[in-house]
Amino acid sequence: MDDLLLAFDFGGTKLTAALTTPGAQSWLGMRRVFSPEGADAGHDMETMIGMGRELLNGRSPTAIGVSFGGPVDYGTGTVRLSHHVPGWENTPLQARLEAEFGAPVRIDNDANTAALGEHQFGVGCGHDSLMYITVSTGVGGGWILQGKLWRGHAGMAGEIGHTAVDPSGPVCLCGKQGCVERLASGPYMAAELQSVKVAKWQGEITGKTVAELAAQGDEDARRILLRGAWALGVGIGNAANLINPQLFVLGGGVTKSGDLWWEAVRRAAHETALPEIHFDIVPAALGDDAPLWGAVAMVRDEG
């Protein structure tokens, strides 16, 4: 009988379970549900276990990889913080799932699992060094260096969203001025446009609205979108100067903002990096599945 690898992705709004075998490039099966607003950790855990059991259909998994949408302690497999879903703090998620399924479990945050997924199964295949960056409600990243995940000394590496690029920029939730996240994330760009349009706009403005209005030639939306792209590009150029990776892989909703955005990101990044420092900036290939494939990559050698 084949080894079975089970992957879970606990996202902020989506829960996904998927099953595969070592060496495979596709899923034997997948279950994905939206987590209802106001759901707590208990609800999400129940749902995931149920979806996992359904996929396994009575069989036992060889190993389980888990992507979690927030900071986790990789060493102990414990959730540190959960911004989106209440009740996860200090949950020993790894121990809980090991007891439930009787198989070894590895857990990491979604930026790291997405980086690993793109490196092992996506656009980063064959590269020795890359940074994966998600540009969504937040801006965060994960590093592959020397072909392996670099988590940092205390698992905190990849916080490109809180690198500072403009000391006279607006104040971020973290307290600093001009963070990449404060300028480039979807909700911040949307809030910025909302504040400009307050008198003349009725509907809700999202990050997607900013990109759509910019594409239609709206001056305010264009200015805000391009400033966000510039900030992210400077952050990427600074990261290139510091670490000199081969590749930057960008995923998340804001990366669907069109050519205007991509060109501005690339221009600012290459202007910021020294001319001798070469790199590509490319879209993620695996989309929503990147963290799941990374979860598989974490445990496929257990098989």
Add this chain to the structure above:
Amino acid sequence: MDDLLLAFDFGGTKLTAALTTPGAQSWLGMRRVFSPEGADAGHDMETMIGMGRELLNGRSPTAIGVSFGGPVDYGTGTVRLSHHVPGWENTPLQARLEAEFGAPVRIDNDANTAALGEHQFGVGCGHDSLMYITVSTGVGGGWILQGKLWRGHAGMAGEIGHTAVDPSGPVCLCGKQGCVERLASGPYMAAELQSVKVAKWQGEITGKTVAELAAQGDEDARRILLRGAWALGVGIGNAANLINPQLFVLGGGVTKSGDLWWEAVRRAAHETALPEIHFDIVPAALGDDAPLWGAVAMVRDEG
């Protein structure tokens, strides 16, 4: 007979040769000379070979490590560029020294060798990750990650001096505005002060003058020194957010600017890094010898 390790440091103004044995923490002998202004690559090579032979006194070295004050191609052991001494471009320094001494030679740039020196013999002993930063005529750095040098995909990692921290700052030699080096390096701070003091100051102003006048309470010098310290601190905080190393080790002339400077660097760095990201910023322990010890570290396993 003991294995003999020979180390060379081709600096911008100083040439140093030193001899030690594997496992030793001190030199069997050292020769250091100032390279006369206008000297070329040929002169420096002759001088170094002569100093090496004098130290060896007829014996053969087991291996030779070389620190070079500029970009080198680590893989081929070739000098890429030399800003300070003419004639070094594309010199196959490794092959030349291997032919001369009949021993294996390894070459790297001085930021990497200093990082390795501090990691293996200095203040970074026992640490798994650190960034060494030299703050001198230029601002550059070298990384130790997972206990080993991280040179970057094409050997260009560590360029913290050309990370951008202020888009409305002055223009750097590299063409960008607000680079760390443009604000924090000795010559740039000196030029800034010179331009302010032009009417009332007779003597030459150096980076050291800036620190001395700032310590005496001169307002202009203080403002320029603190702005440089702030820029370096933001660069360090950004690097901490991206990579989460344990330690930043600072060497070079500007780091002798006193408590005012150190406090401002540390404050800006910790304000820029997320509160969960912890690190220390400490002075280099080996001073001018850091690159030499790093050169030894590169080759001691050849012995």
